[in-house]
Each structure stands twice: as structure tokens, then as C-alpha cells.
Amino acid sequence: MPDVAGNSAVTERGTGQGSLVWFALAVAIVVLDQLTKTWFNTEFRFGEVREVIPGFFNFTLLYNPGAAFSFLADAGGWQKYFFTALAFGVSGWLGWNIIKKRFSALMNLAAAFIMGGAIGNVIDRMIHGHVIDFIQLHYYQSWYYPAFNLADSFICVGAVLMVIDSFRHPAGQ
Template sequence: MLKACSVAAGESAAKRSLRWFTIALIVIVLDQLTKIYFNGSYQYGEQREVIPAVLNFTLLYNPGAAFSFLAGAGGWQKFFFTGLAFAVSGWLGWHIVKGSFSCLMNLAASFIIGGALGNVIDRLIHGHVIDFIQVHWQQSWYYPAFNVADSFICVGAALMVLDSLRKPQH
């Protein structure tokens, strides 16, 4: 990853940016491959225990946003969240190309772009996002199901916070 942060003499902004957009593309591909697997190998609602009392794989569909926020809103939310994902991805991508981000922030942006666009693909193709990771504690507490894209978005957001804590504010 350190190599992606170093800038060779005379390297164009496009070539430097391509490294970060490649990471975003890898996130999208990984996300879509896992969703294809689970959507084709599981029945809707089916749960398979991975780690007893802690982790299941399950197939669930989320027409809303994180934690099924606005899932029952009537359909407009699909367009809203798709537009929001494109807007945020565009803004982050613009800053990557512009070179205004630190190395850690570029990585965070790449993760968020890849995760956001991975979920956009689901919304456009299926009308909902495919979720399959279910963390829980025994049978008493269940965290909302999520997917690889959601995981990368969360890690990207955490890296953004870490980056903001590392730099003095102007």
C-alpha cells in the first residue's frame, strides 16, 4: 500500500489516481462476486451457522439504506440512495484526482467509492441491496445483516476519522 502513496517524478494525476480507482474496482468486484454467490446458493431468509452463537450467513434483501432505514418508504428511496452514492463517489473521486487527499484518505475514499457503487449496482439490477452477513449474540441479539460493500464503507469511514485525527485542523 505504501507504494500506492509514493509519487514518481513526472507521474500524471491520472496515473496516480488510477491506483486508487483500481482499489475501488477491486472492492466492487469482490462485493458483487460474494452477492452472486449468496443470491444463487441460499434461499431468501435461509440461515447457515458459521460460528455458533455469533455469526450466520443468511440471504436478505434491503430496499432501504443501512439497517433497513426507509425500507418501507414506497420506492423513492432507491433513487435517493442511488443519487447520493453517485454524488458522494463523484466528490471523493474528484478529490482523489485533484490530489487533495492524504494517502490514508485516498484509501478511505477508494473503499467508500467501491462500497457505495457496489450497493448501487444491486439497487439498479435488483431494486434492493443483497445482504448476507449476520452477526448476533446467541439467540437474543441480532445486528442488522450487511454485506462486503457495507463493510468497506464502514472501514473507509473509520479511516477518514483516523486521518482527521492525525492531521492538525487549519
């Protein structure tokens, strides 16, 4: 669609999708994340492992006081407030850009995924003092990927969608 000057550089940004759709998606992600964490936290004992796909995929209950891959897990407690502030800051910035229609539909989807995941993990930090993780990927007994949860998955998928969108809509174009 051409802009006022007749340029066709204006893309799908600000298309008909209302902001509420993206915020509703973020809320749905938070709810789904919290429901799964509550279920695992009540149905599993800490450290319990239940094999789902032998040699590849387990459910387990682990607690992460740090960030991704237990980064800063032993930092003494300040990291809880730092990651909470970071999650609110990033979510606020993403939400503001959704409201101002500065993002494409794909970027709005990415932002909703990231906001939902970030807030889901913030809720854990505030209620439990740590994030509840329960998904464990591994290669038999020789390699284990750090345990994660649905919020982490949504954050990662959102980040990948942001990268894809950046190739579709380079900055300044």
C-alpha cells in the same frame, strides 16, 4: 516537505501514489462485492440461515430495499433513487479529490473503500431494486446485528479511516 513559503505544514498529501491505484482498488472492491452477492443470491434461498460460528456469526440471504439497517425500507420506492444519487454524489466528490491530490494516502484509501462499497450497493439497487445482504452477527438468540454485506463493510472501514485521517490532518492545517 516544505511548501513554497518554507512552511512544513504540507504533509503526505499528493505523494507519489497515482490516482489510478485508488480507482483500481475501488473497482476491485465492486467486483469482489458483486461476486459475493451473486454467489449468495444463487446458493441460498431468501431467509435461509447457515451457522458459521455458533452463537455469533451466520450467513443468511436477506434483501434490503432501504439504506443501512433497513432505514427507509418501507418508504415506497423513492429511496432507491435518493440513495443512488447520494452514492454517485459522494463517490464523485471523493474521486475528484483523489484526482486533485487533496487527500493523504490514508484518506485516498478511505475514499477508495467508500466509493467501491457505495457503487457496489448502487449496482444492487439498480439491478435488483434492493441490496443483497448475507453477513449476520448475533449473540446467541438474544441479539442480532442487522445483516450486511462486503460493500457495507468497506464503507464502514472507510469512514473509520476518514476519522483517523482527520485526527492526523486537521482541517486547515
